[in-house]
Amino acid sequence: MKTAAVERPPGTAADTTTTARPLNVGAVRADFPILSTQVHGKPLIYLDSAASAQKPQVVIDAERHIYERLYANVHRGVHDLSMRASEAYEMVRGKVARFIGAPSAKEIIFLRGTTEAINLVAQTYGRANVAEGDEVLITTLEHHANIVPWQMLCDEKRASLVIAPINDAGEVDMAAFESLLSSRTRIVAVAHVSNALGTINDVASMTALTRERARNAVVVVDGAQGVPHLEVDVRALGCDFYCFSAHKMYGPSGVGALWGRKTLLDAMPPWQGGGDMILSVTFEKTTYNEAPFKFEAGTPNIAGTIAFGAAIDYLTNLGLKAVRAAEHDLLAYGTAALSAVPGVRLIGTAANKTSALSFVIEGVHPHDAGSILDYEGVAVRTGHHCAQPVMDRFNVPATIRASLGVYNTREDIDVLIRGIKKVQEMFA
């Protein structure tokens, strides 16, 4: 494997020593109104941010402000409101580009989220570039959203879906990954961070290997679990497409973005047809708009997108370095605390991981644990986490996943541990 020459991009390394300004979790918690609510008469302990993160007041206020002061359709009217709404909406495109280190705002396409972004790449770039006998390479740890769109594409084109395995720690076997790359590989699609295990994939090395061994392939990154926790720089990652959602990074649900290299976007056929994606329409011929607009048919989620901008500002102000350091500390604390409970087994112990503690309790089904923890006010996810191949790999039907966000504390972990002990008492 020739990965030694590849430099780790910032935010993807295990290095968390650089903390510009430490996270003030107490102040952060005060930003999230929902954290002062109760569940079953107990204070809410929210450990399900990997499913969807809670929203700070500034994001809630941004969405409200738009409807109260700024709302009109975008890119359509000459009237003042429409102009101002369009301006606010387009400003977010620039914010998103800067947030992930993209060279140009024109490379940012607004969509419903990560799932839609991956489907767009599969249905436009994929359908135009994948043919019979070609291969799409993914890994065992992918979320269903980064499996099924490629299965659909491969079925249609009679191409093969190839799977790079993971080891017992939940890390991609890089030697196997390298050996599976070939001139037949057209698309490599990998998660930046595993939603079920928390593993941080070494995307920069994967991209470098792809360039070396599969020159015809593009690299698509599912960044849904990357953006809330890591400083993402798509140029350092070297990938071709990066997909993510606002709702995992404290923004609204139903909004997300696809970044793609401009040369690729320009060459790709449009996706859905409709308003805003055209330059001119006659019944004989339609001329398509340029990227990104040719991929944005119809009225978008205007207020949600502008509030997405507020979420980016919020995270940027906290500082991703500080976020990473605080979450890394909490992950270490949680890992030690869970490991100390007899009968608890962690699933996913990668050397380089973030924000997710997936585990099983001996003799207890995760759903039973989930109900009992819920009664303690602790919200965790139980189930297969839309990653059934990961469950199969570890030979468990489901896991309990406690996932961390900027507002979580050591006390939250302590309450979780006390809840687990209650679960064990009930099923003793």
Add this chain to the structure above:
Amino acid sequence: MSSDLRDLYQDVILDHGKKPRNARVIEGATLTQPAYNPLCGDKGTLYLSLDAAGDKIIDAAYVGQGCSISTASASIMTDFLRGKTREAALVTFEHFRDMITAAPDEASHRAVPNLGKLSVFSGVAEFPARVKCATLAWHALKAALSQGSDTTAKPVSTE
């Protein structure tokens, strides 16, 4: 332990969840019905042996994996089914479902007959997230009795 949680996790349920009865394959079963809850991954297979007339359930068994609620429900259901007619089994399915989907204030107004041992699941009504766990085996029963002579039955799903 919270009393509400104890409504869900009654001792009988915990016992059957840990030691499910009739957890075996019936070789040569008259009806075989797979069941699957895609939301949580619970899956299993229901086996029914019917009498020569195809009306009375002689034997019932369920092999599967799942949470304590779905495991206990299959265990207690298969105990209950032995000796019941098709019609009685299907009527009980309706009553059981009504019992565990009744809103708390609605329960007293609904004419749900006493379901005997099955009534240990009445607490599920307070836990909407667990209704599918409790009904998975029952949906398999309904599908099995509706499948006729088709032995390559498709899995029944709670979704």
